[in-house]
Amino acid sequence: MSRYDPSEIEPKWQQAWDNARVFEARRDPAKPKYYVLEMFPYPSGRIHMGHVRNYTMGDVVARTKAAQGYSVLHPMGWDAFGMPAENAAMERGGHPRDWTEGNITEMKAQMKPLGLSIDWSRELATCRPEYYGQQQAMFIDMMEKGLVYRKAAVVNWDPVDMTVLANEQVIDGRGWRSNALVERRELTQWFFKISDYSGELLAALDGLKDWPEKVRLMQANWIGQSKGLQFAFQTVGAPAGFETLEVYTTRPDTLMGASFAAISADHPLAKALESHPDVAAFTALCRKGGTSALEIETAEKIGFDTGLRVKHPLDPSVELPVWIANFILMDYGTGAIFGCPAHDARDFEFATKYGLTIKSVFVAEGAVETPLTEPYVPMKSEPVHYIRGFAGPAVQTGEAAVTAAIAHAEAAGFGHGVTNYRLRDWGISRQRYWGCPIPVVHCDACGVVAEKKANLPVELPYDVTFDIPGNPLDRHPTWRNCTCPSCGAPARRETDTMDTFVDSSWYFARFTSPHATTPTVAEDAAYWMNVDQYIGGIEHAILHLLYSRFFARAMHKTGHLPAKAIEPFNALFTQGMVTHEIYKTTDANGRPVYHLPEDIIRSDAGATLADGTVVEVIPSAKMSKSKKNVVDPMNIISAFGADTARWFVMSDSPPERDVEWTASGAEATFKHLSRVWALSVRVAEMPLDHQGEGDADLLRATHRAIAEVTAGIEGFAFNKAIAKLYEFTNAIGRASASTIAMKDALRILAQLMQPMTPHIAEAVWAAQGGAGLCAQAPWPKADPALLEDDTVILPIQINGKRRAEISVPKAMPASEVEKLALANEDVLRFLAGQPIKKLIVVPGRIINVVV
């Protein structure tokens, strides 16, 4: 044994784990199971530090649980469909499949050196027929259960990627991937009926105790439940079939303030009126409106008075005008509203612009009615005085008034309470090649027919080209032409493929039986589900996690998952990013120029380039190629080893927060591991019969370390666990104990380090005479008797300020402690004879004297 050389020990121990097949997950009825999963990566071709941090966290959990006696499932796969593969094919030629498979090979080769405890025999890639064929089978099952439908819909069209985006994929009016301004188009699309589960997906959030509160809130807001009244206006002068107009409101208590009704430009009534050219022109104008955040925010409210009237439900002698307005959404509520300008900011703006009546329904308690210059919209929980109420007492909260108004409407028979959700159905059609084909066939005689399961998978044809924009499947005659599974006549395949979020909505279930010829296998799913600990980025707080929750329910309904798995992730942890400083200079034209970390010379004065140019240092930002602040894990592994990379990304910052990668931090980690190595070498060379007087102290330090490191890992406080490992290492280094005791302590140190730095742990374990593999050694248990010292040091406060301390036996009764404290000379000096008003003794913690 000589110097710490990761390049020598890391491959060696990885080989040893492989040979012993340590990480293969096996169903073992004798053991409790534990399923650890990190969000699977997109095979971009390169791993980055974020991956290292994400997978190391999962690995720490997996290795700890395995040592604690669990049967652990810790798999890895590839979220392999999606646009980058097609973009690469378009830009560089080649084929998406070859590009993707090549990237998978490369990335796997980069992940292997990290020494993760992954069961690679379960590896899957969503782009392989073995996987997506099962997805198609489930799609057909979902069709049968009424969870899939087709409809013409106004969709978000990404003009750059030439595809449809889900609402969730439109961020600030731009495509989430292309960043192009999204347009509105009407297309026939495939949808999953996630809205059937709105209420359940919302209600079940309460049960997800081990999810971050933040994620639950984000999902709750996204589902967006509202309770209100739906009722019908009687229309006056409307075309046949529109004798009534259904509207929805969450503020039925303001009905007496109604001054107009408004419908969406996409409302059937608006379409019926389009025979009039002015109406047609106006609705066309509304539809043209962009969906970018900027446009929406600055969009002026525009309206068109149809000339129609509706009768007020509480007073048929009052008639309200019906307007078409651009701010009414067709796919929320009924696509029609009544406007109460006095108590709604949008309605106020609209009424002001078009000179409509503004009539108060309520005023603040004790106030009198005055003409409004702005809408009065108090919190619903605030009591107000109803001057034009029609249900409940004159003074009540908005909430109470809404409830009373709904009850009144139901009793009077003109409306009923309705719960609405913001969540829309999930549009999954994509006009792309590199995705899972939707397994249906269009037949002139039979219509839209599901492909026979026997004919699955509907495989993507390999012979396609990407020289023209659009979907290559559309122009592939031999693939597209097929026979109808129902009547056998010539028919055409559906050429839309599925949103890649479908692929990632069930991979966690597939890992339980990744090579089965059905989507899942009942016994495997029953044994391994649920995921006990899921780890990934906060950026998936809504989309991926909500879709997965829906899919788990759909899989249960179609018989592919047990009832217990409808909430598939028992615990969720969202980890922070790995960040790095950005080094910037400015070119002659004032444009920013970014520099690689290795080109920077840091000194006390700041940062410069090799030629002395002063560089601006922008602190801690997400690693990005364009900012040149990316640190390649492969460079770190070759310079310092995987253990250093793993240890560093887990140290310093709490795992949910961002961690800044610094060169000095990485070096410091390497130095620490080298010290552990040197310590192990030193102890290995000690004569076996060497005695020392520090054995008892070292044993105490050891058991404290076991308790604290275990608590740190189990509480997802890896940074604290690492801090305790530093302390423990220093304690061993300083100890003057017998060789036997030193070896014992080092073996425990190896075990406690093993989840973070598995390779050096194995080496130390072996050097100190550990039996078998450290990775398979049972996790050490702390002896409670060794965690407490016999004597404790108690600080003494006088009036809350620390003035002295005494050392007392732990078991000393409070009355004895009081006497000792009051006899302490520092205490006497500070008391200076003042009478004691109160004396507080918190056993084992503190003494406070109040004068």
Next chain:
RNA sequence: GCGGGCGUGGCGGAAUGGUAGACGCGACAGACUCAAAAUCUGUUAUCGCAAGGUGUGUCGGUUCGAGUCCGACCGCCCGCACCA
């Protein structure tokens, strides 16, 4: 606008309502060296020679005791946003 989170040394961060700053980085000093690197030892919130004082964004409150709990404010970050 609505919802949520966070403010602690030069830096990352510790702290079941009980000694604020664990652990690490950086810095400084010393040892070793012809010298440097590496390594090792020590110091390192702040004012003060000391005794002691002051310190967790600001102001107030609860408490024997507040970084922690409560209220108001300031600042930063995140999510949603014409959802009736």
